[in-house]
Amino acid sequence: MHMADALMSPAVGGVMWAISGGLLAWCSRQVRRLLNDRMIPMMGVLGAFIFAAQMINFSIPGTGSSGHLGGGLILAALLGPYAAFIVIASVLTVQALFFADGGLLALGCNIFNLGFFPAFVAYPLIYKPLVKSTQGGLRFWMGAIGAAVVGLQLGAFCVVLETTLSGISDLPFSTFVWMMLPIHLAIGVVEGVATGAVVLFVLKARPGLLGEPVDSATPPGGGRKVIIGLLAATLIVGGVVSWFASTHPDGLEWAMAKVKGKNTLESQAGMSEKLADIQATTAFLPDYGFKKSEPSQGESSSWPAPSAGTSVSGLVGGLLTLVLAVGAGWLLRAKGRSKTMES
Amino acid sequence: MAVESEGAVENNGVVRTAMGFGSIMNNSYGIGRMGIWRMDEMGGQATPLHRMDARIKILTVFIFIGFVMSFPRYEISALMPFFLFPLVLMGRAGIPPSYIFKKVLIASPFALAVGIFNPWLDPAPMIRVGGIFVSGGWLSFLSILIRFSLTVSVALTLLACTGIQRLCDGMGRMGVPQVLVVQLQLLYRYLFVVVEEGGRLGRGLALRAGPRSRITLRTYGALVGHLLLRSLDRAQRVYQAMASRGYTGETRMMHPPVLRRVDLLFLVGWVLFFGVARYWNLAGQMGRLLIGGGR
Numbered sequence: 325m326h327m328a329d330a331l332m333s334p335a336v337g338g339v340m341w342a343i344s345g346g347l348l349a350w351c352s353r354q355v356r357r358l359l360n361d362r363m364i365p366m367m368g369v370l371g372a373f374i375f376a377a378q379m380i381n382f383s384i385p386g387t388g389s390s391g392h393l394g395g396g397l398i399l400a401a402l403l404g405p406y407a408a409f410i411v412i413a414s415v416l417t418v419q420a421l422f423f424a425d426g427g428l429l430a431l432g433c434n435i436f437n438l439g440f441f442p443a444f445v446a447y448p449l450i451y452k453p454l455v456k457s458t459q460g461g462l463r464f465w466m467g468a469i470g471a472a473v474v475g476l477q478l479g480a481f482c483v484v485l486e487t488t489l490s491g492i493s494d495l496p497f498s499t500f501v502w503m504m505l506p507i508h509l510a511i512g513v514v515e516g517v518a519t520g521a522v523v524l525f526v527l528k529a530r531p532g533l534l535g536e537p538v539d540s541a542t543p544p545g546g547g548r549k550v551i552i553g554l555l556a557a558t559l560i561v562g563g564v565v566s567w568f569a570s571t572h573p574d575g576l577e578w579a580m581a582k583v584k585g586k587n588t589l590e591s592q593a594g595m596s597e598k599l600a601d602i603q604a605t606t607a608f609l610p611d612y613g614f615k616k617s618e619p620s621q622g623e624s625s626s627w628p629a630p631s632a633g634t635s636v637s638g639l640v641g642g643l644l645t646l647v648l649a650v651g652a653g654w655l656l657r658a659k660g661r662s663k664t665m666e667s
Numbered sequence: 668m669a670v671e672s673e674g675a676v677e678n679n680g681v682v683r684t685a686m687g688f689g690s691i692m693n694n695s696y697g698i699g700r701m702g703i704w705r706m707d708e709m710g711g712q713a714t715p716l717h718r719m720d721a722r723i724k725i726l727t728v729f730i731f732i733g734f735v736m737s738f739p740r741y742e743i744s745a746l747m748p749f750f751l752f753p754l755v756l757m758g759r760a761g762i763p764p765s766y767i768f769k770k771v772l773i774a775s776p777f778a779l780a781v782g783i784f785n786p787w788l789d790p791a792p793m794i795r796v797g798g799i800f801v802s803g804g805w806l807s808f809l810s811i812l813i814r815f816s817l818t819v820s821v822a823l824t825l826l827a828c829t830g831i832q833r834l835c836d837g838m839g840r841m842g843v844p845q846v847l848v849v850q851l852q853l854l855y856r857y858l859f860v861v862v863e864e865g866g867r868l869g870r871g872l873a874l875r876a877g878p879r880s881r882i883t884l885r886t887y888g889a890l891v892g893h894l895l896l897r898s899l900d901r902a903q904r905v906y907q908a909m910a911s912r913g914y915t916g917e918t919r920m921m922h923p924p925v926l927r928r929v930d931l932l933f934l935v936g937w938v939l940f941f942g943v944a945r946y947w948n949l950a951g952q953m954g955r956l957l958i959g960g961g962r
Binding site for chain 2: 326328331332333337349353355356359361362364367369370371372373376377379380382383410413415420421422424428429487491492493495500518526529530648649
């Protein structure tokens with residue numbers, strides 16, 4: 325459920341980058357106090373471990389499908405929330421750079437969706453109080469599965485919110501929510517089971533490993549800080565993003581207009597304004613290319629009548645530009661490809 | 668170093684364990700020939716573009732993505748000139764475009780899955796191409812695919828024309844917290860170590876249970892748990908070895924990049940180009956020029 329750059333507006337991407345960047349800076353400060361010779365390689369290798377673990381699938385009985393570890397929850401269980409958040413961020417960065425999962429501007433969203441909720445919501449509020457020191461049993465599995473499900477549901481909900489606010493996809497908010505949440509309910513259960521299985525094994529094989537590192541210097545009021553941070557983040561997301569949504573013409577109202585049906589005459593002014601906006605900025609429809617629509621199409625008069633001439637010019641121009649870009653890249657390629665590697 | 672590690676792993680790691688590895692690991696990330704070893708090799712080249720200050724490249728790439736994402740949802744032809752940027756970078760850095768675009772294809776399902784509904788949700792006809800009406804939904808879907816190819820290929824190209832080491836270094840100098848920079852570097856280092864450990868586990872499993880055995884939950888817990896413990900131990904030893912050779916978390920480079928005038932020209936030139944391409948539809952103009960107006 326990586327957000328992709330292609331589905332986002334710069335405003336949403338920028339705001340989410342700011343939030344994730346702030347969280348990262350804050351976590352870095354927290355982690356630096358805990359950092360010791362055991363912690364540094366542990367964080368590094370756990371990031372790599374998530375990659376490898378995601379490639380190992382177990383079969384789900386009776387379904388014929390298979391599942392694997394998601395990552396966020398087990399990292400929090402092993403490292404504590406701050407370090408886990410940083411490791412998740414690093415995993416997502418590598419995924420964006422090496423495997424094209426998500427994108428660079430969407431990285432802020434992805435770090436928040438897949439890092440914040442498991443590390444700062446699901447782990448401290450569900451996993452920790454339920455699992456505590458139990459080894460197996462109902463409480464243990466409830467904690468593991470519940471935390472994984474809640475973390476993923478919140479993340480998936482955020483994906484829907486960010487996509488809708490960006491207004492690039494046409495999916496109405498409610499439809500998208502009903503698509504995403506049930507799917508991620510199933511994924512969450514599978515992740516919870518996988519996390520639980522691995523945690524149980526580690527508990528038996530090496531009991532001392534689990535449990536976040538204790539920082540003796542932390543005053544007992546640390547929990548309150550987390551909650552304040554949570555509240556602040558919620559306010560920022562709620563306030564800033566919704567502000568963008570209301571000023572951004574392609575935002576939520578657009579999706580709402582879609583749900584209500586696009587030819588309703590009640591919001592004629594608003595719709596035609598938007599359509600004019602589209603006309604003015606759409607390359608396929610340069611403003612002088614439209615014929616005035618025939619009176620027979622009266623009710624949808626604000627829709628531009630298709631004009632073959634301009635469409636074809638756009639198509640030809642687009643293709644030609646692509647060819648030119650490929651040609652330029654080919655012409656400018658480094659002569660005599662240097663195979664020397666830096667050591 | 669990059670080449671050596673690739674050769675070593677190709678010879679005694681991945682290739683020889685491929686049977687056991689493949690049977691338990693659904694290798695969706697393409698750790699093999701197409702994957703990170705190839706990327707590592709490309710990032711380790713020494714073209715002028717590779718040696719350019721990483722900060723400039725990171726900044727330009729982000730500005731590029733911002734411009735691409737700022738287009739309205741039905742935009743298609745005006746996005747085309749933006750392909751120039753990744754293609755020129757690939758050309759200058761000696762990266763085969765087919766490699767990048769194969770990776771883009773592999774990564775496309777999410778954008779496809781979300782965008783594919785646009786044609787149904789927005790069926791009002793917007794343009795006509797040769798007698799066929801094309802709906803707004805198809806236009807915005809196509810636009811999403813083009814945006815996706817642009818942003819993703821540029822991210823992959825950034826890494827391939829810089830290399831992870833220089834990229835991390837540049838991020839550090841741009842103010843990314845040191846903890847995160849070190850974390851990225853170590854993650855990358857350990858990726859190879861952990862995947863090798865996974866390969867050994869996979870071979871063990873395949874020898875005992877047969878290559879096509881299904882992994883039950885109990886086996887899964889033990890398997891992944893073992894992978895975790897072995898990787899941790901291995902990482903601890905690797906880190907101790909690094910620390911005893913003077914590793915403190917910061918990388919010392921033989922040729923630390925310096926900001927030259929060419930680099931600034933690179934930044935300013937590209938941003939100017941993005942600006943021009945954003946405000947004038949270059950492709951549309953050219954098309955009209957070619958087929959004579961079209962009014």
